[in-house]
Amino acid sequence: GEIPLDFTIKHPLQNTWSLWFYDNDRTxxxxxxxxxxxxxxxxxxxxxxxxxxxxxxxxxxxHDYAVFKQGIRPMWEDDAxxxxxxxxxxxEKKQRNSDLDRFWLDVILxxxxxxxxxxxxxxxxxxNVRGKLDKIGVWTADTSKQQANLEIGRKLKESLGIHGKIGxxxxxxxxxxxxxxxxxxxxx
Amino acid sequence: GTRIVYERxxxxxxxxxx
Numbered sequence: 170g171e172i173p174l175d176f177t178i179k180h181p182l183q184n185t186w187s188l189w190f191y192d193n194d195r196t197x198x199x200x201x202x203x204x205x206x207x208x209x210x211x212x213x214x215x216x217x218x219x220x221x222x223x224x225x226x227x228x229x230x231x232h233d234y235a236v237f238k239q240g241i242r243p244m245w246e247d248d249a250x251x252x253x254x255x256x257x258x259x260x261e262k263k264q265r266n267s268d269l270d271r272f273w274l275d276v277i278l279x280x281x282x283x284x285x286x287x288x289x290x291x292x293x294x295x296x297n298v299r300g301k302l303d304k305i306g307v308w309t310a311d312t313s314k315q316q317a318n319l320e321i322g323r324k325l326k327e328s329l330g331i332h333g334k335i336g337x338x339x340x341x342x343x344x345x346x347x348x349x350x351x352x353x354x355x356x357x
Numbered sequence: 358g359t360r361i362v363y364e365r366x367x368x369x370x371x372x373x374x375x
Contacts, residue, residue, distance in 0.1 A: 175370070180371060181361060182361065182363075183360055212363065212374075216371065216372050216374065275365065278365045279365070281363070282363035282364060282367075283361060283363070284364065328365070
């Protein structure tokens with residue numbers, strides 16, 4: 170039968186993205202546990218990767234995935250993140266089976282599809298699988314760009330269908346306090 | 358400049374591409 174034209178070509182992405190995995194091996198340092206698994210620069214390679222790996226809900230607690238623009242490490246210390254922050258979406262344990270995986274996929278699709286007006290401010294996204302609260306963070310480069318960060322937050326809420334408020338935290342505040350005690354610079 | 362933008366629905370439609 171006929172193959173749709175869209176299935177015969179590769180669709181390039183605006184950016185090349187890296188998938189990272191945080192291993193949580195107690196014998197290693199935090200940095201050593203951050204593993205850059207692979208990169209992808211077209212839609213087809215993203216889907217091939219996505220279908221190959223476990224969903225966040227299947228990961229053991231203490232593990233993370235991160236999807237960041239190539240060259241940006243998923244850590245505060247990276248030059249691209251030093252002046253930045255994150256929109257934080259917290260999920261209760263009961264949401265692990267209903268919302269975690271679809272929120273994570275929708276966040277990645279927003280990122281790689283450049284669906285924010287201010288996509289240039291996006292560094293990447295992280296999903297933390299934890300005991301009490303799972304977290305998804307969308308990291309941006311410059312906390313002083315109010316309009317850009319607010320646009321990103323509103324787009325996230327709208328696309329994921331989140332009804333409650335979400336907050337934006339500076340990395341330098343999160344560094345010194347646990348995320349639940351960190352003040353929000355912005356809220357939408 | 359120009360930017361390559363894909364909406365969610367289009368990305369999802371390519372999910373089953375061989």
